[in-house]
Amino acid sequence: xxxxxxxxxxxxxxxxxxxxxxxxxxxxxxxxxxxxxxxxxxxxxxxxxxxxxxxxxxxxxxxxxxxxxxxxxxxxxxxxxxxxxxxxxxxxxxxxxxxxxxxxxxxxxxxxxxxxxxxxxxxxxxxxxxxxxxxxxxxxxxxxxxxxxxxxxxxxxxxxxxxxxxxxxxxxxxxxxxxxxxxxxxxxxxxxxxxxxxxxxxxxxxxxxxxxxxxxxxxxxxxxxxxxxxxxxxxxxxxxxxxxxxxxxxxxxxxxxxxxxxxxxxxxxxxxxxxxxxxxxxxxxxxxxxxxxxxxxxxxxxxxxxxxxxxxxxxxxxxxxxxxxxxxxxxxxxxxxxxxxxxxxxxxxxxxxxxxxxxxxxxxxxxxxxxxxxxxxxxxxxxxxxxxxxxxxxxxxxxxxxxxxxxxxxxxxxxxxxxxxxxxxxxxxxxxxxxxxxxxxxxxxxxxxxxxxxxxxxxxxxxxxxxxxxxxxxxxxxxxxxxxxxxxxxxxxxxxxxxxxxxxxxxxxxxxxxxxxxxxxxxxxxxxxxxxxxxx
Ligand SMILES: *[C@@H]1O[C@H](CO)[C@@H](O)[C@H](O)[C@H]1NC(C)=O
Ligand SMILES: *[C@@H]1O[C@H](CO)[C@@H](O)[C@H](O)[C@H]1NC(C)=O
Ligand SMILES: *[C@@H]1O[C@H](CO)[C@@H](O)[C@H](O)[C@H]1NC(C)=O
Ligand SMILES: *[C@@H]1O[C@H](CO)[C@@H](O)[C@H](O)[C@H]1NC(C)=O
Numbered sequence: 303x304x305x306x307x308x309x310x311x312x313x314x315x316x317x318x319x320x321x322x323x324x325x326x327x328x329x330x331x332x333x334x335x336x337x338x339x340x341x342x343x344x345x346x347x348x349x350x351x352x353x354x355x356x357x358x359x360x361x362x363x364x365x366x367x368x369x370x371x372x373x374x375x376x377x378x379x380x381x382x383x384x385x386x387x388x389x390x391x392x393x394x395x396x397x398x399x400x401x402x403x404x405x406x407x408x409x410x411x412x413x414x415x416x417x418x419x420x421x422x423x424x425x426x427x428x429x430x431x432x433x434x435x436x437x438x439x440x441x442x443x444x445x446x447x448x449x450x451x452x453x454x455x456x457x458x459x460x461x462x463x464x465x466x467x468x469x470x471x472x473x474x475x476x477x478x479x480x481x482x483x484x485x486x487x488x489x490x491x492x493x494x495x496x497x498x499x500x501x502x503x504x505x506x507x508x509x510x511x512x513x514x515x516x517x518x519x520x521x522x523x524x525x526x527x528x529x530x531x532x533x534x535x536x537x538x539x540x541x542x543x544x545x546x547x548x549x550x551x552x553x554x555x556x557x558x559x560x561x562x563x564x565x566x567x568x569x570x571x572x573x574x575x576x577x578x579x580x581x582x583x584x585x586x587x588x589x590x591x592x593x594x595x596x597x598x599x600x601x602x603x604x605x606x607x608x609x610x611x612x613x614x615x616x617x618x619x620x621x622x623x624x625x626x627x628x629x630x631x632x633x634x635x636x637x638x639x640x641x642x643x644x645x646x647x648x649x650x651x652x653x654x655x656x657x658x659x660x661x662x663x664x665x666x667x668x669x670x671x672x673x674x675x676x677x678x679x680x681x682x683x684x685x686x687x688x689x690x691x692x693x694x695x696x697x698x699x700x701x702x703x704x705x706x707x708x709x710x711x712x713x714x715x716x717x718x719x720x721x722x723x724x725x726x727x728x729x730x731x732x733x734x735x736x737x738x739x740x741x742x743x744x745x746x747x748x749x750x751x752x753x754x755x756x757x758x759x760x761x762x763x764x765x766x767x768x769x770x771x772x773x774x775x776x777x778x779x780x781x782x783x784x785x786x787x788x789x790x791x792x793x794x795x796x797x798x799x800x801x802x803x804x805x806x807x808x809x810x811x812x813x814x815x816x817x818x819x820x821x822x823x824x825x826x827x828x829x830x831x832x833x834x835x836x837x838x
Contacts, residue, residue, distance in 0.1 A: 344802050381453075427478075428479050430477055454508065489770050517566055605667060630683060637661075682700070699723075729744065755836075
C-alpha cells in the first residue's frame with residue numbers, strides 16, 4: 303500500500319503536544335490531541351474538523367454492496383459491543399449536545415469484500431480502511447476479521463470535547479498487521495482460570511488487536527480439560543471436580559474468541575510436564591527405578607509402548623475435532639531424562655533402535671510420532687524450541703516457538719536457516735516481574751533482528767506474550783497482563799518503524815485508561831490518573 307502522502311501520527315502528536323495549552327491538560331480534559339490509538343495504525347490522517355455523535359442518533363450499518371450483512375452474527379455482535387464501548391458506560395460524563403454548526407456523524411457503514419467467515423485463520427486478511435466524514439463514515443475490509451479491527455480503531459478515535467459531547471474528527475486510516483500470529487499464552491494447569499477470567503482476557507486481547515489465545519490448558523499440577531473419550535483424566539487429574547473445563551466451557555471459550563477474531567490454539571504439552579495425565583491414565587507415564595527397583599515415582603510419558611500411541615491417537619483425535627484451529631501445540635519442552643535413564647525397558651528399547659543412550663533421540667522419536675499423528679488429522683504442530691534443537695526427524699511445516707531468553711536471536715537464526723516458521727516468545731515472558739516499567743523492554747524488541755536473509759526473516763509468523771501460571775490466578779492475571787502485553791501487541795501489529803518510546807508512553811497511558819473504563823483492571827504504567835470521565 304502507498305505510504306507517501308500520509309502523515310505519521312507520532313509526528314502529528316509531537317507537533318500537537320508542543321502546541322497544547324497547558325491549562326487544558328492541567329484540568330485533565332480529554333482532547334483529540336491525544337487519542338491514544340493503540341496499536342498505532344499503519345497510516346493515520348486526522349483533520350481538525352470535528353463531527354459530533356449522539357447516542358440516540360448513531361447507527362452501525364452495511365454498505366449496499368457489502369458481501370457480509372445483517373445475517374453476519376460476528377458483525378452484529380461487534381456492533382452491539384462497540385456501541386457499548388463508545389456510548390454505553392455510566393462513567394462517561396454525558397455533556398449537552400452542542401447544536402452549533404458542527405456536522406453530526408450518524409452512521410458507520412461497514413463494507414466487507416467477502417462473505418461472513420466462520421473461523422479466523424493464520425492467513426485471514428485483517429486489513430481495513432477507515433474513512434470518517436460526516437454524516438456517514440465508511441469502514442471497508444477484505445474480511446469480517448479486518449472489519450473487527452477497524453471497529454476497534456473507530457472506537458478509539460472517539461473522544462469527548464470540553465462540553466462532554468461525543469466527538470470524532472474527520473480522518474482517514476489505512477491499517478493492516480505486520481505479523482499474522484499475535485498471541486497471549488495463558489496457563490490453566492498451574493492455577494485454574496474460570497471461563498469468566500478467560501473471557502476478560504479475550505476482551506482485552508481484542509482491544510489490543512491480538513488474534514491468538516494459546517491455551518496451555520494442562521500441566522504437571524492439574525488436568526482441568528474434561529475429555530469426552532477419557533473422562534478419568536480430569537476426574538483424577540484436576541485439582542477438584544469443580545475446577546474443570548467441560549466440553550461446553552471449551553465451546554464457549556472458542557465461540558467468545560471467534561466473535562472477536564481470535565483463534566484458540568490448545569496446548570497439550572508432552573512428553574514432559576505431564577504428571578497430571580498419569581493419575582487418570584494407567585501406564586502412560588514412565589515408571590522410574592532406583593537401584594534396579596521400581597521407585598514408585600513416574601517420569602515423562604512412556605515413549606516405548608504401543609499403548610501410549612494408541613491412547614494419544616484417540617486423545618488427539620478428540621482434540622482435533624473440539625478445537626477448530628489448524629494448529630495444535632504439542633509442547634516438547636523441558637523433558638527430564640533421569641527417569642528414562644533409570645528404566646531398563648527404556649534402555650533396551652533404545653539399544654534396539656540404535657539410539658546409543660542418546661535420550662534426545664528418544665524424545666525426538668516420540669515427538670515425530672505424535673507430530674505425524676496430528677498431521678494425519680490435518681492439523682499443524684507447534685512445538686517449543688527444544689523439540690527443534692534435538693530433532694532427528696522433524697515434520698515439515700512445524701512451527702517452532704522460541705522461548706529461551708539466552709541467545710534467542712541465535713536460535714531464531716538456526717530455525718530460519720533450517721527453513722521452519724517460528725513464533726517468538728523469549729523476550730516476552732510476562733510472568734517475570736520486576737520494579738519499574740518493564741513494558742519498555744518488551745516494546746524495544748525487534749522480532750526480525752537476527753542474522754539471516756530477508757527470506758529467512760519472513761519465517762517469523764509473529765510472537766506471543768506468555769503469562770505462566772505458577773504465581774498467577776484470577777486475582778492477578780488481568781493487572782499482570784495489561785497493559786504490559788499491550789507493548790507486545792503494538793510490536794506485532796504496527797509498522798517496524800513505530801518505536802518512539804515517549805510517544806508510546808503517552809498513547810499507552812490513555813489506552814490503559816480506556817481498558818479500565820471498559821472493565822479491564824489494567825495496572826498503571828506510572829504515576830498519574832485517569833481523567834474524570836474515566837473515573838473508576
Ligand atoms: C481534532 O479536531 C480538533 C478541533 O479542530 C483539534 O483541536 C484537534 O487537534 C484535532 N485532533 C487531532 C488528533 O488532529
Ligand atoms: C488484504 O485485502 C486488501 C483489500 O482487499 C488487499 O489490498 C490486500 O492486498 C490484502 N492483503 C493480503 C496480504 O492479501
Ligand atoms: C507394537 O507395534 C509394533 C508396530 O505395529 C509391532 O511391531 C509390535 O509388535 C507391537 N508391540 C507389542 C508389544 O504389541
Ligand atoms: C543426540 O541426538 C541428537 C539428535 O539426533 C543429536 O543432535 C545430538 O548430537 C546427539 N547427542 C550426542 C551426545 O551424540
